[in-house]
Each structure stands twice: as structure tokens, then as C-alpha cells.
Amino acid sequence: xxxxxxxxxxxxxxxxxxxxxxxPSTPQVKEVVESDYDTVWEAVIQLFAEKNWPIKTIExxxxxxxxxxxxxxxxxxxxxxxxxxxxxxxxxxxxxxVEITIFVxxxxxxxxxxxxxxxxxxxxxxxxxxxWMDCVSLGDIETEVRNEIVFRAGKIERNE
Numbered sequence: 001x002x003x004x005x006x007x008x009x010x011x012x013x014x015x016x017x018x019x020x021x022x023x024p025s026t027p028q029v030k031e032v033v034e035s036d037y038d039t040v041w042e043a044v045i046q047l048f049a050e051k052n053w054p055i056k057t058i059e060x061x062x063x064x065x066x067x068x069x070x071x072x073x074x075x076x077x078x079x080x081x082x083x084x085x086x087x088x089x090x091x092x093x094x095x096x097x098v099e100i101t102i103f104v105x106x107x108x109x110x111x112x113x114x115x116x117x118x119x120x121x122x123x124x125x126x127x128x129x130x131x132w133m134d135c136v137s138l139g140d141i142e143t144e145v146r147n148e149i150v151f152r153a154g155k156i157e158r159n160e
Contacts, residue, residue, distance in 0.1 A: 027142055031146050037106040047148050054068040068099070081140040091125065095122070101117045117142065118142060122135050
């Protein structure tokens with residue numbers, strides 16, 4: 001019995017010494033769009049409206065728009081597009097979240113730069129306890145957002 005107790009204690013001590021997994025940095029997707037600043041900004045706003053993404057920050061002058069934390073259900077296609085820190089082996093994942101930030105910068109009269117980044121986390125739980133773990137996107141969400149904005153910017157007509 002004593003040997004079993006010592007073995008259990010050693011396992012618990014070793015498990016407590018395990019460090020956090022270091023995640024790679026979140027990808028940043030850049031694109032230079034062959035459209036003027038206002039057209040690209042309007043395309044970004046259209047995307048947020050069509051996807052029904054709540055806006056946390058919007059500053060047209062500085063070219064920043066950030067979503068509120070969006071829930072990504074476990075059965076959603078994008079749920080697999082994250083690399084997350086690992087919890088204990090008994091923990092269960094509840095869901096993931098992502099915040100999308102888009103920077104719009106005028107490069108010249110008809111050229112505008114987009115920079116798309118994300119911040120993501122997952123909620124794990126065991127029994128009555130829950131905690132957030134950091135995740136990083138594998139780049140698919142940022143690429144999809146970029147493609148949607150570029151597509152919309154090409155469809156917007158300007159009456160000038």
C-alpha cells in the first residue's frame with residue numbers, strides 16, 4: 001500500500017512540474033488591395049454586417065476594426081483551425097472563441113493594405129471548474145476574411 005501511495009505522489013508531483021506548451025505566434029495575413037481606402041473600409045464593414053459580428057472597436061481614421069469575442073462551436077468547421085494549449089487529461093473542451101482584428105492602411109490613392117489578425121482561446125472544464133486556455137489560429141480564418149474583403153472591395157461601385 002505504501003508503494004502505491006508513493007507512486008501516486010510521484011505522479012502528482014511530476015504532473016505539477018509540467019510546463020505550459022509554448023504556442024507559435026498567431027499568423028498575420030497581409031494583402032494589398034487595388035482599391036481606394038474608402039472602398040476597402042466599406043467592404044470590411046459589409047463583412048462584419050453580413051456575418052453579424054458584433055464590433056468591439058471601430059476607428060475609421062486609424063483604420064482599425066475589432067470584433068467582440070466570437071464563439072466557435074466544437075462542431076463548426078473552423079473549430080479545428082486552432083492549436084491550443086493542453087489541459088489535464090480529464091478536462092473537457094467546451095468551446096473556442098476568436099477575436100478578429102483588421103487594420104486598413106492607405107498605401108496610395110488606389111492601393112490599400114489589409115492586415116488581419118486573430119486572438120483565440122478555448123474554455124475547458126472538469127466538474128464544477130472551468131478555465132481559459134490560449135490558442136493560435138492556423139491561418140485559415142485570417143485567409144478567409146482576407147478573401148471575403150478582397151471580393152467585396154471588387155464588387156463595390158463608386159460614384160465619383
